[in-house]
Amino acid sequence: MNAPNPTPHLLPTVNQRPTPPELVAALQQHFGERCSTALVVREQHGRDESSFDVPPPGAVVFAQSTADVVVVLQLATQFKVPVIAFGVGTSLEGHLLAVQGGISLDVSRMNQVLSIDAEDLTVTVQPGVTRKQLNEAVKSTGLFFPIDPGADATIGGMAATRASGTNAVRYGTMRENVLALEVVSASGEVIRTGTRAKKSAAGYDLTRLMVGSEGTLGVITEVTVKLYPLPEAVMAATCSFASLADAVNATIQIIQLGVPIARCELLDANTIRVVNAHSKLSLQESAMLLMEFHGSPSGVKEQVETVQAIAAEHGGASFEWAQTPEERTRLWTARHNAYFAGVQSRPGCKAITTDTCVPISRLADALLESVNEAQAAGIPYFLVGHVGDGNFHMGYLIDPNVPAERALAEQLNQQLVERALRVGGTCTGEHGVGLHKMDFLVSETGVSAVNMMRAIKQALDPHNILNPGKIFTL
């Protein structure tokens, strides 16, 4: 690796406020064993899937109800101590790290499915319900919830980071799929946003303001999301291409033609190698699209024919079909585990993950140049992409103890982001800003827009106790 010198801004600023013993005593009095200061529990809540190493929070509270969340926020307001909502810890951008100290508020025990309204295609859950748990709960209704980040994340966490995944190209992201929320404000007020109606023009869109606010404007205690009828027919296939460029250009054409493809995922040869090893598969080790088609049998047939023709134009091989539901599940599980497969391919490493999303016509330039730069730099990496959305992830695999490796990865990431911004894209399609992309956010949207976000934050959280130090600094 040909690495530049590390620069200090690559690591987050840590400035932990003390956790007053009186606060801990008050929490312990209220929550008993559900308030822990044990180091192992705090450490478990003081990290996520990011590459950063920050000392843990001062205490962890396990909430079981909205009322519990209210108590924690009222006490936190009284003592002016940070509160970081915690689901299952799968954030990639340092969202959960206690850079300013405080309380980790674990909502994973708030995991009840509150109301399945199949006849309205909606479900209301507590924030600690995971996406797999949700789908298991609604299975018998013939409906499903499509949003699927790689990890089995909680619905609360997914709402907080505006998550998406492989189905977003057809079904949208959490932005489009959250109908209503219950949120506890910084001062401990319980607020309802939205209704179960499909559309609304009733005042400011607080639902979508909260979705993607990364725990900095409120703690989500209930989420109502849309469900979709399970498609009558589902077909999944892989298609290998001679080059990444061919696979990307085929994707661009699929989207531009308006094919309602349900999933259109890119893996490069590198990634397939590690996925094969991790998931015991034998996919061909070349650039590949993993696709899924949803619809009526004849609708799916039409989509497949169109996409096959496009793929062939770009030199794609014959489709390899996942013939059974079990094979499909195996394929998509392997895809979802690509991140973990990538990280495990270099023992002891951490992944620095990129997340740009660009207008579809610019995907080839944005993606291929980034790959060329990584290869020229000689850094180990994996590449996966929700390419149907113009969103792709490079995972640079670094030794976290070697500053030069981090610096190189961050330099490549910066070049990649700048390229995406130049063509009208965003620095983050789905992972959020967290600690890691605060500078990029300013580059993307400008100081004035970030100042508008700051003004909203200060209005709703005057003591800066809700996940402080994320998205922007105050």
Add this chain to the structure above:
Amino acid sequence: MNAPNPTPHLLPTVNQRPTPPELVAALQQHFGERCSTALVVREQHGRDESSFDVPPPGAVVFAQSTADVVVVLQLATQFKVPVIAFGVGTSLEGHLLAVQGGISLDVSRMNQVLSIDAEDLTVTVQPGVTRKQLNEAVKSTGLFFPIDPGADATIGGMAATRASGTNAVRYGTMRENVLALEVVSASGEVIRTGTRAKKSAAGYDLTRLMVGSEGTLGVITEVTVKLYPLPEAVMAATCSFASLADAVNATIQIIQLGVPIARCELLDANTIRVVNAHSKLSLQESAMLLMEFHGSPSGVKEQVETVQAIAAEHGGASFEWAQTPEERTRLWTARHNAYFAGVQSRPGCKAITTDTCVPISRLADALLESVNEAQAAGIPYFLVGHVGDGNFHMGYLIDPNVPAERALAEQLNQQLVERALRVGGTCTGEHGVGLHKMDFLVSETGVSAVNMMRAIKQALDPHNILNPGKIFTL
């Protein structure tokens, strides 16, 4: 009509701040003839399609650029005078009325299509471009913009009120279709929100905070929206039913089965009568669904077969097809003009329009009981509905000079809204809150949520100059 006594809260509170002559002089110096204080111009900008009568604004400025908007907002901030952005004046809820006086900022001359990015399925326009103008501009690309409120509204106004229309059941509303905005803040800062990327997790969703904020948080000066490929096949049909209940129940089943119907509109016999008269049509005067199907030829055929079977189950007559594109246009133009046809059916009347949207399973109860109440009260009305979304409009036709008629209409509206809220719906699906639904907003979302909206407003517009007195009072 059996009317209760009128209650004073049915009319908006008017408390106009004076327009300082120094401000008018400064505006006239800058804008010359593009700043007018002529009564006829002010009156034209002092009304909309609502039933309210409020004295006009103190002056009207015709902006031609973002820089013009900046100047107006800087001066308005300096003089602490309200600014009301104005497109073509088709709001239904009093959004444009100068209840606190000030300047009407007419952006209808900012009507350039700035960038058609067909290969990315996006277009960027100035706020004064109307939906028809936009579709004309992109026609040659094979793409279209689906959002279609009845009037030929401006894209800026549609964004500001989170508008939708007949295609929303398939393509979503302005909430789902605005990708990015340029907005001028109260203090005159130019802010960009969003990018042309299809999805993003980059900080607070300022785009969706601005969409639906009714001009109270900023003045929209550019809008980037999604476009869609013109469907390969389009078929439109009407289907008559013996009763409203049958038509509504057929709709519920269409949606619950997940049929990707592009339009699913209900008209009652009353409305068809006035539409026939207004648009010189001869539609059968009974409850009717107007439907449109988009897709591939075989996909459309499948949808039609499914919907025909559902309609038949509910006693629907055979489909009457709009055979040619011209017939289709005629049918949908008639539907878009239903509001105006309704209003014209009673000379001198004003319509008080309802706009509830409910979870689809509750549509029959919500709609049929409202119709029964209107009939029992003997008030003239029309009924149209974007029923595929659970959204319908009663238009109560009142003599604005007879307080008892207004009071009766408002009482029926209140009963209708309360019913919708009881079943998890919203008081406004697409028209916005404006002056007319401020009390309903509190009933719907609670005082705490409205206070959160207030806090945001005060943070972003500390002098309360942006369309003050709308959505909530401060």
